[in-house]
Amino acid sequence: xxxxxxxxxxxxxxxxxxxxLTPKKYKWGILLISSYLFxxxxxxxxxxxxxxxxxxxxxxxLLLGKIDKKLKLQCENVTKxxxxxxxxxxxxxxxxxxxxxxxxxLGILGVIKYFNFFCGNINILLNLFNINIQIxxxxxxxxxxxxxxxxxxxxxxxxxxxQKIEADKNIGRVALFLVFFPQIVEGPIGRYxxxxxxxxxxxxxxxxxxKNGTLLAIxxxxxxxxxxxxxxxxxxxxxxxxxQYSGFIVVCAVLFYTFQIYADxxxxxxxxxxxxxxxxxxxxxxxxxxxxxxxxxxxxxRWNITLGVWLKEYIFYSVAFSKWCLNLTTKLNLKLKKYxxxxxxxxxxxxxxxxxxxxxxxxxxxxxxxxxxxxxxxIMAIGMMLTPILKKLxxxxxxxxxxxxxxxxxxxxxxxxxxxxxxxxxxxxxxxAFSILKSMFDFSTFGEFFNGxxxxxxxxxxxxxxxxxxxxxxxxxxxxQEKNYxxxxxxxxxxxxxxxxxxxxxxxxxxIFGIYGKDYNPSSFIxxxx
Amino acid sequence: xxxxxxxxxxxxxxxxxYTNEHIIDEEALDSFDIISLVADIDREFDVEITAKDIIPxxxxxxxxxxxxxxxxx
Numbered sequence: 001x002x003x004x005x006x007x008x009x010x011x012x013x014x015x016x017x018x019x020x021l022t023p024k025k026y027k028w029g030i031l032l033i034s035s036y037l038f039x040x041x042x043x044x045x046x047x048x049x050x051x052x053x054x055x056x057x058x059x060x061x062l063l064l065g066k067i068d069k070k071l072k073l074q075c076e077n078v079t080k081x082x083x084x085x086x087x088x089x090x091x092x093x094x095x096x097x098x099x100x101x102x103x104x105x106l107g108i109l110g111v112i113k114y115f116n117f118f119c120g121n122i123n124i125l126l127n128l129f130n131i132n133i134q135i136x137x138x139x140x141x142x143x144x145x146x147x148x149x150x151x152x153x154x155x156x157x158x159x160x161x162x163q164k165i166e167a168d169k170n171i172g173r174v175a176l177f178l179v180f181f182p183q184i185v186e187g188p189i190g191r192y193x194x195x196x197x198x199x200x201x202x203x204x205x206x207x208x209x210x211k212n213g214t215l216l217a218i219x220x221x222x223x224x225x226x227x228x229x230x231x232x233x234x235x236x237x238x239x240x241x242x243x244q245y246s247g248f249i250v251v252c253a254v255l256f257y258t259f260q261i262y263a264d265x266x267x268x269x270x271x272x273x274x275x276x277x278x279x280x281x282x283x284x285x286x287x288x289x290x291x292x293x294x295x296x297x298x299x300x301x302r303w304n305i306t307l308g309v310w311l312k313e314y315i316f317y318s319v320a321f322s323k324w325c326l327n328l329t330t331k332l333n334l335k336l337k338k339y340x341x342x343x344x345x346x347x348x349x350x351x352x353x354x355x356x357x358x359x360x361x362x363x364x365x366x367x368x369x370x371x372x373x374x375x376x377x378x379i380m381a382i383g384m385m386l387t388p389i390l391k392k393l394x395x396x397x398x399x400x401x402x403x404x405x406x407x408x409x410x411x412x413x414x415x416x417x418x419x420x421x422x423x424x425x426x427x428x429x430x431x432x433a434f435s436i437l438k439s440m441f442d443f444s445t446f447g448e449f450f451n452g453x454x455x456x457x458x459x460x461x462x463x464x465x466x467x468x469x470x471x472x473x474x475x476x477x478x479x480x481q482e483k484n485y486x487x488x489x490x491x492x493x494x495x496x497x498x499x500x501x502x503x504x505x506x507x508x509x510x511x512i513f514g515i516y517g518k519d520y521n522p523s524s525f526i527x528x529x530x
Numbered sequence: 531x532x533x534x535x536x537x538x539x540x541x542x543x544x545x546x547x548y549t550n551e552h553i554i555d556e557e558a559l560d561s562f563d564i565i566s567l568v569a570d571i572d573r574e575f576d577v578e579i580t581a582k583d584i585i586p587x588x589x590x591x592x593x594x595x596x597x598x599x600x601x602x603x
Contacts, residue, residue, distance in 0.1 A: 162582030312561075317581035320565045329569035340540075347569070348562035384562075 001041050002524060003185055003271050004224050011038065012275055015181075016210075019279060024202040031199060031279070032172060035181035039144065046143035049112070050179055053105055057153045058174045060101045064160045065167030067093050094161055101157040109150045112140045117365035145184035147362060151310050152178055156192045158314055165193050173200045180281075182272040186265065188286040189306040195283070203280030213277030215488055218506050219477075220270025225514035227470045228264035228526075231256045233458035233515070239426055242436050247445030249454060250436060258415075258422045259471060262290065264526045265304070289478045290418075294410035296379050299418055307362070311355045319351035345384045353377060363425070368433070372424045379417055466513050531596050537570050538592060547592040554586040564589060571595070577602040 001007050015034040022030050039047050071090040075083050119135040126133055156174070159165045168174050177196040178184075203209075238245050238253035245253070266287045273283045284306050293299035300308050319325055329347035336343035360373025394401050420437065427433035448454065455461055480487055491502055535547045541563045545553060553559055559567065568579045577599055588598045 164582065316561075317584050321568060321579065321581045321584060325565075326569045326572055329566055330573055333566055333569060344562050344566055347565050351565075 001038065003182065003268065004221055012182075012278075016278055020205045027202040028172065028176060028200045031180065032176045035176065035179040035184065038181035039179055039184065043143045046141060049108055049143050049146065050149060052108065053149065053153045054171070054175045054178055056104045057101060057157050058168070058171045060097050060157055061160045061167035061174070062169070063097050064094055064157070067097075068163065098157060098161045102154065105150050105153050109146055112142060112146065114361070114365045115140065145186075148187045148189055149178045149184060151189050151307075152192075155189075155310060155314060159192060168192075168196065170200075173197075176200060180276075182275040183283060185272065186268045187306055188269060188272070188284045189310050190284055198281050206280060209280050210278050212488055213274045213279075215274070215503070215506075216277060217271045217274030218503075218510070220267040220272075220274060221510050221514070222470070222506060223263040223267030223270065223474060225510050225516075227467070227474060228260050228267055229515035230459065230463065230467050230470070230513075231260035231263070235260055235426070237457040239428075239436075242427075242432060242439070246439035246442035248448045249445070249457070250440045252454065254419050254423045254426075254436070254440065257426045258419050261422060261425070261526055262287075263474065289482045291415055291478065292411060292482050293414045294407060295414055296376065296383060296417055299414055300376070307359070311358055315355050315358050316351045319354045320348075325350055341388050342385075345381070348384065349381055352380060366429070368424065368427065368429050371430050371433075372421065375421055375424055470509075470513070531592065533574065534571070534596055534599070535592055537567065537574060538595075540570075541567060551591040551593075553592075554590050559589070571599060575599050575603060
């Protein structure tokens with residue numbers, strides 16, 4: 001059941017009705033049952049994996065909580081030395097429990113998502129050393145949302161380990177936190193402290209929630225069905241046959257893909273957040289106008305925000321503040337006393353390397369995604385290394401770094417780097433990515449701009465006009481939001497005729513201009529496959 | 531406390547660490563500075579700051595950092 005399908009709209013309508021008709025005490029139960037039903041419809045018996053994850057983190061969380069409580073009691077009326085020993089023993093136990101949680105949950109994800117990739121590479125190595133053993137590949141079906149709920153599950157256990165939250169005694173609340181039905185598809189990746197009680201506590205029917213949630217979901221559908229799926233036609237035509245195209249057409253395809261993946265992913269998040277808002281639940285922000293970023297660091301603070309926060313909290317911090325990394329930092333600080341910036345950069349690059357490997361692998365089990373992660377790692381490393389030089393250069397050339405022109409230059413530079421990243425992301429493999437990148441700079445074919453070839457790749461002139469207008473609308477919306485303009489509230493202030501004209505225009509543009517597949521089947525979301 | 535302020539000055543000498551209570555919020559120190567700072571504190575004060583302690587509330591002022599050190603030692 002795709003979340004841009006009619007079936008999903010009916011499903012949501014029924015759940016909303018049941019939720020608001022059910023007594024307060026049992027409302028969370030309606031959300032839990034409907035979420036499991038949604039999961040069953042989409043993944044059938046694969047539901048077992050999310051159940052294993054739920055039970056494992058619930059029990060291990062309780063165990064962690066128990067150790068903490070026991071330690072507190074034991075530490076009363078004992079000497080400092082005894083206290084230290086008790087703490088050490090508890091620390092070891094707690095570490096073992098977190099390790100078990102990681103093994104179970106990363107183990108499930110690892111086997112289902114990465115088994116064939118790792119075994120394929122081991123087979124290549126075995127072949128290289130003339131060892132005649134081959135590990136057979138296996139066919140796995142990925143349960144929906146496994147990459148998202150696994151991260152949520154791990155954050156729950158690690159937060160208890162870090163004593164940021166307390167273990168939940170209510171398994172229903174833990175289960176709902178992991179499986180909430182619109183969110184399970186593509187995130188946003190929620191944190192227990194922000195989400196669990198919101199989902200569990202009853203919410204009243206509020207007209208504003210229903211209206212605002214519906215409007216947000218309609219905007220998400222517009223982004224997905226009118227923009228993303230239309231761009232996808234052109235992008236698929238070029239990327240699936242990229243050797244036939246070069247220059248202008250390829251530049252368009254790369255640019256279109258960047259907008260496609262944004263409209264697709266942000267569109268999905270808007271549908272999900274809109275549905276949640278109808279229930280009175282506020283989900284974490286996942287996109288904040290990423291194309292207005294002035295640096296790659298800023299881009300990743302605005303794009304797939306919840307993944308970035310997760311990687312920062314649980315990979316960056318875990319590596320950066322581990323004993324070996326701090327020892328390395330100390331050594332660098334002492335050895336490079338005269339080159340403080342270099343020491344600081346090198347000690348930051350170590351945990352960043354792991355962040356980008358994890359980011360790449362999270363997206364998929366292939367070298368292409370690892371390369372994608374490494375691309376951003378290298379860009380960031382270069383950026384960090386060159387910061388003092390660039391500062392000096394700007395000062396020397398008397399460039400005003402706060403001027404509008406300079407900001408626009410930074411935005412365009414970042415956008416270019418992001419487009420190359422998207423090219424790697426979309427290409428079938430690394431060699432195709434290089435081949436496509438090379439063909440972008442074939443200036444001999446730029447005459448195709450005038451000969452109409454661009455209109456032979458699935459989108460005719462009329463389609464391009466619809467696309468152009470829709471993209472302009474999306475960019476205007478982003479621009480207004482960037483200027484702190486609250487669009488839904490502003491529409492609300494307009495007179496009834498204008499207001500309803502905008503609402504109807506939104507709905508009918510999806511019905512009339514939305515892209516539908518064969519037999520009017522909705523297309524999948526790009527990030528749903530991760 | 532003086533020893534701590536001396537260390538902090540290495541990262542950003544322009545901040546008055548005795549009065550400023552928003553070091554992190556005002557981005558006087560970034561997350562990469564914090565890694566080196568934690569390494570320095572661990573060495574100088576013989577404490578073990580771990581990932582769970584890395585929250586803005588613990589690093590927003592010299593006083594808060596000092597309190598963290600005292601808690602851990």
